[in-house]
Structures are given as structure tokens and as C-alpha cells.
Amino acid sequence: DTAVSQTPKYLVTQMGNDKSIKCEQNLGHDTMYWYKQDSKKFLKIMFSYNNKELIINETVPNRFSPKSPDKAHLNLHINSLELGDSAVYFCASSQGGAGGGNTGELFFGEGSRLTVL
Amino acid sequence: AQSVTQLDSQVPVFEEAPVELRCNYSSSVSVYLFWYVQYPNQGLQLLLKYLSGSTLVESINGFEAEFNKSQTSFHLRKPSVHISDTAEYFCAVSDEAGNMLTFGGGTRLMVKP
Numbered sequence: 001d002t003a004v005s006q007t008p009k010y011l012v013t014q015m016g017n018d019k020s021i022k023c024e025q026n027l028g029h030d031t032m033y034w035y036k037q038d039s040k041k042f043l044k045i046m047f048s049y050n051n052k053e054l055i056i057n058e059t060v061p062n063r064f065s066p067k068s069p070d071k072a073h074l075n076l077h078i079n080s081l082e083l084g085d086s087a088v089y090f091c092a093s094s095q096g097g098a099g100g101g102n103t104g105e106l107f108f109g110e111g112s113r114l115t116v117l
Numbered sequence: 118a119q120s121v122t123q124l125d126s127q128v129p130v131f132e133e134a135p136v137e138l139r140c141n142y143s144s145s146v147s148v149y150l151f152w153y154v155q156y157p158n159q160g161l162q163l164l165l166k167y168l169s170g171s172t173l174v175e176s177i178n179g180f181e182a183e184f185n186k187s188q189t190s191f192h193l194r195k196p197s198v199h200i201s202d203t204a205e206y207f208c209a210v211s212d213e214a215g216n217m218l219t220f221g222g223g224t225r226l227m228v229k230p
Contacts, residue, residue: 004160041205043161043220056217090160105151106218108160 003027006091006109013081014117020077021112023091031055032074033106034066035090043090049074078114086116119144119210121221129227132200138193138224140182140208148210150191151218152182155205164206167191178202203228 004025013019025032033056034046048056049068063079078085091109124139142148149168153161165176172184182193191208208221 041155041223041225043207043223045217045219092160105163105166106153106161108162110158110160 002109004091004093004107004109006089006112008112009110010113010115012115012117015081015083017081018077018079019081019114020075021089021091021114022073022075023109024073025091025093025107026072027093027095027107029093029095029107030071031094032068032071033092033094034074034076035092035108037088037090037111039087047074047076081114081116083116086114088113119148119212119217119219121208121210121219123206123208123221123224125224126222127225127227129229130198131229133197135196136194136198136202136226138206138208138226140191140193140221142189142191142208142210144189144210144212146212148212150182150184151209151211152176152180152191152193153207153209153220155207155223157204161207164193198226198228200228200230202226 031050033048047066052068065077068074088111092106122141130136151166152164154164155161167184175181180195205223211218
């Protein structure tokens with residue numbers, strides 16, 4: 001029973017298209033995140049939601065729009081895809097706090113590899 | 118603001134040899150420190166963490182890390198590595214309120230037979 005699950009795992013699309021990645025966690029955590037991992041494995045936080053409210057919004061283009069219908073779900077919609085959006089996108093969750101609260105532990109999904117052609 | 122530097126992007130090592138993966142951080146406040154591991158085509162998993170107390174922390178699979186406040190370091194060590202330890206290792210830091218986990222650039226550990 002997967003704790004943090006993302007779909008799709010792989011996504012190949014053309015420049016200019018719009019796509020979404022979905023994330024669900026069954027851990028009962030309050031906080032969820034989207035991270036972007038580039039081709040050099042560098043991990044950068046994009047967004048963080050706590051109980052459906054946006055609490056971290058790093059310098060990410062407006063083409064990226066997160067949506068949290070409830071605290072167990074955090075979806076990522078990307079408009080007008082560009083070549084530079086190609087990356088692996090990781091969803092994560094934690095119990096409390098924007099960095100994991102007083103336990104500090106984030107639980108990651110397996111990633112969604114986006115390739116923009 | 119916090120930052121994390123992992124000095125080595127790749128560390129090749131032979132099986133059963135010891136290894137050290139280096140991590141230095143900078144922060145103006147007290148911090149929590151973590152090592153995460155990413156096996157190929159998988160998400161990150163917590164390997165070990167320092168929150169408070171003993172500065173030497175251990176994982177269940179033989180890794181250990183020591184928090185050194187004066188040197189602002191949290192190096193990861195294992196006395197004898199296995200092929201199965203081949204993975205990307207990420208050092209991370211958050212402030213003591215648990216806000217904003219910041220990752221280093223990662224170190225690829227490559228264990229050769």
C-alpha cells in the first residue's frame with residue numbers, strides 16, 4: 001500500500017501542451033510538497049501546502065499551478081510546456097511544518113518523469 | 118537562509134571499503150540535519166537524522182553521521198560498503214521549527230565489485 005503515490009510515472013509531450021501530475025498520500029499528513037529534480041539531480045522545492053493552504057511558493061513560473069482539493073491530494077498543472085520543464089517531479093508529504101515539523105522527515109513519491117519534446 | 122554543500126558529486130569505491138560522503142551547511146540559526154538516499158528510479162528515503170542529543174547518529178544499514186557544530190558539517194560514513202549501497206545521497210537541513218528543508222546537490226556513491 002503505497003504511502004505517497006504519483007501519476008503518471010512517465011509523461012512525454014510536445015512543447016506548448018498543458019499537462020497535470022497527480023499526487024495522493026495516505027499517511028494522514030498535514031503538509032504536502034512538490035519538488036523538481038533536474039538532470040543533474042539537483043532538488044528544488046516548488047510549492048508546499050498545509051491543510052490545503054499554500055505556504056511555500058518558490059520562484060516558479062506562473063505556468064505552474066498547484067491545486068489541493070483536500071489535505072491528502074496535491075496536484076500540479078503545467079500550462080504551455082517548455083523544453084526546460086523536462087525534469088523529474090517529486091511529490092512529498094510530512095506531518096507538520098513546512099520542512100517536516102519537529103520530526104523533519106519527508107516521505108517522497110517515486111517521481112514523475114516529464115519529457116518535453 | 119540556509120544552504121548545503123556536498124563537496125563530492127561522485128564517489129567511486131570498491132566493495133567492502135570504507136566511505137565518507139561530505140556535507141557542510143550554513144545557517145544563522147540552529148538546525149536539524151538529514152541524509153536521504155535515492156536508489157535508481159525511486160524517490161528519496163530518509164537514511165538518518167540529527168535533531169538533538171548525541172551528535173553521532175546511525176542508520177539501520179550501517180551508515181553513521183556526526184554533527185560537528187564548530188565545523189558546520191554532517192559527514193556520512195560507512196566502514197564497509199556493499200554493492201547495494203550504490204545510490205544518490207542527499208544531505209539536507211531545516212531550521213529547528215522544521216521549516217523549509219533545503220537539499221544539497223547530491224553525491225553519487227558508486228560501489229564496484
